[in-house]
Amino acid sequence: MKFTRIALFCFVMAIIALRNPANAQHTSSQSLDLKNVKTLQAEIQINAGTLKVTTQTAPKADSHFTYTKEIWKPQIKYNGEPGKGLLSIKQPEEKNTNMKDKDRNDWDIKLPQGVATTLNLRMGAGEGNVDLSRAKINRLVMEAGAGEFNVNLANTSVSDVQLNAGVGEVNLDLSGNRTTNLKATINGGIGSLNLVLPRKTGVRVKVNGLGSLDTDALKKQGGYYVNDAYGKTPQSVEITINGGLGNVALALRD
Known part of the structure; x- marks a missing residue:
């Protein structure tokens, strides 16, 4: 009888475990029709995890989420006029957030x-991959926490970039053809900042602060670093980097 009770107890506990797995995954999705929208102001904030942001030709905003704690389900709000x-x-x-392995x-x-989009990104700990290349981005404001963050703004119309780097690695691509002027302010953190700049558009970079600097692709001119096209093109890229305690690397690309 004692053995039967123990076996029954184990069976019940097994059923409970199957119904409530320690790492059950939840998913949610949403699609918004934006075909009559000319300008969009978007704010995205994730405390910890992985973030992937891309663009699509369809006039929609689609999102899909996978998470192991139901309390992490994203809150989505949309107001249109x-x-x-x-x-x-x-x-x-x-x-x-207490993310376990x-x-x-x-x-x-x-x-x-x-x-035409203004995008405000706040990313905590984890990994971010943001590919907005060839998109109609007007402004990007980004706060990067701890981790690796890759941001591709190549061949975009972005004219204002404000980036606060945290701990880890930030890779920012601003290369490609430009039809507007760009002003960017980057506050470096602890880690590395790798910045890719356009070769055929005039570029001027001001670097302040501590840390190491790799600028082989640009030459020093007064208190700035410039490329060969600076002062010779209709558009220009002006960047101020307030360095932290890490490494800043500047490269050029067509």
Whole structure:
């Protein structure tokens, strides 16, 4: 009888474990029709995990999320008025995200390529891959926490970039053809900042602060670093880097 009770107890506990796995995955998705939207202001905030942001030719904003804690389900808000949209995607505030080895918090967001967009990104710990190349981006404001963050703004119309780097590695691509002037301010953190700049558009970079600097692709002119095209093109790229305690590397690309 005692053995039967123990076996029954083990069977019940096994059923409970199957119904409530320690690392159960939750998913959610949403698609927003933006075909009548001319300008979009988007805010994306993830506390920890992986973030992937890309663009698509369809006039839609699509998002898909996978997470192991239901409390991490993103809060999505959208307000629209004629020709203008306001999109907010945020992870609920939590004092301690406490991601364990088997936890997942993966976000995959697609924005409309042809809509003039102002994007505000706040990324905590983890990995971010933001590919907005060839998109109609007006302004990017980004706060990067701890981890690796790759941002591709090549061949875009972006005219204003504000970036605060944290701990880890930030790779920012501003290369390609430009039809507008660009002003960028980058506050470096602890780690490395790798910046790719256009070769055929005039570039001038001001670097302040500590850390090491790799500028073989640019030459020093007064208190700035410039490329050969500086002062010879209709558009220009002006960048101020307030270096932290890491390494800053500047490279040129067509």
